[in-house]
Amino acid sequence: MGTNSNTLVKLKNAGYQQNDKWLVKGVSLEVEKGKIVTLIGPNGSGKSTTAKIALGIYKKFDGEVEKYTNKIGYVPQKVSIDWTLPLRVRDFMVLTESLKEEAIDEALSLTGVVHLKHKNLGNLSGGEFQRVLLARAISKKPELLVLDEPVQGVDFTGEIALYELIKKISEELNCGILLISHDLHTVMSATDHVVCLNGHVCCSGSPSDVAKNNEYKALFGEQAAQTLSIYEHNHDHVHSNEGEIKKN
């Protein structure tokens, strides 16, 4: 992976430790314009941490981060909003950037929640709130979108539609997307490059390559991979419960 003018963000051997425990270590990846990179992995595998390193939320990290854009849209995994703040959807949309009324409506229409524009943010359902979060992130027409479990709490048909929308956005805006998901199946069709994490990079490549990979199967179970591939090869390591690597 050589750096070229299309690179938006690049992690070189990045890691982050908290209270002397490595949350994630040795991650190298690159997000380019118009490409979707998906991070998959089980709970606690360091997906969100990796995204936060890339975004600059964590200041004291290991390794290197090169960022070539400041136009970033972010959908965090957890957003806890303090209800001492009276906040409507409309106010939330212009949180980090001033937008014209049409731009707000356009983004909210894309994610199907324009009717909620004047509702109080605290009164939304989980799925509705998620759609508002996504609308806010795309409304500023970013060059880099970082989406951490963007469809959580959204119903199944909505989920597929939103992934299609994400794909469409990456094509229309020619923006790079760093997508985090625990489910490879739903993101299969949209993604260009998959990085499978479990405290470190287990495997990476195209979605079908990763699905064929034994470490992916070991993490997600045979069944997850079965429909995609029967390809097999040998493990070179397994994981202990603490996520440490033990060589075979």
Added chain:
Amino acid sequence: MFDDFFIRALVAGIGVAFVTGPLGCFVVWRRLSYFGDTLAHSALLGVTMAYSFEFNIAISVFIISSVIALILIQLQRKTNLPGDALLGLLAHSSLAVGLVVIGFLTFIRFDIMGLLFGDILAVTVNDLIIIWAGGSLILLVLKLIWKPLFASTVNYELAEAEGLNPDRAKAIFTILMAAIIAISIKMVGLLLITGMLIIPAAMARNISDNPQKMVLFSIIGGLLSVIIGLFSSLEFNTASGPSIITASLVLFILSLLKIKQSIQLKN
């Protein structure tokens, strides 16, 4: 026109209310009321410094409050004590040290009640200039940092990820807090300044559904409190600070009635 002490107090109070309105909203949103208290308590030390070195009170209070805020940030980084314990430590020790220093300054006659609860008789034309010039400056700076400060109040990570530099906004906001305490200490007194910040904002929260509205109502609430409070202070010969805060409490209670009404309307 400013010859009359009451007119001076009124003009000063109105100037203060314009600034405490928006700042108070952030104090409520960011849960900083005890932080405001700590800065206000440390103001006593600032006042004694001003008397000792024959220095301007507002500037002296501003410097001491800023120093206390810096010490707090350092203590938060270097100790394992919880934030509220550190705030209590600084608030009471700076108040105590301030009172001890007053004990040593036997050559000056102090009006302690005036310091603690405000004294409208003490407002000079000079104070008016400081309140209006300082207040305008505070509002201008607040306007400049509004976006990052507000965004990080809603969600720190969003603000940081999308490049708004929330840490800088927070540091500047801390200085603004020290500044508002410095300019309003003569009016409201150091024990009640936080009330002037919080109560109109709390009242505004009860009747607002968006942040702009809450700021606007908070300013209006502060202005009404000052006007009603000062007139009753004159009428009943009470200290200005408690009168203003009592007026704001009455407004807060009225705003609760509005909530009750709107709940009944919904049902």
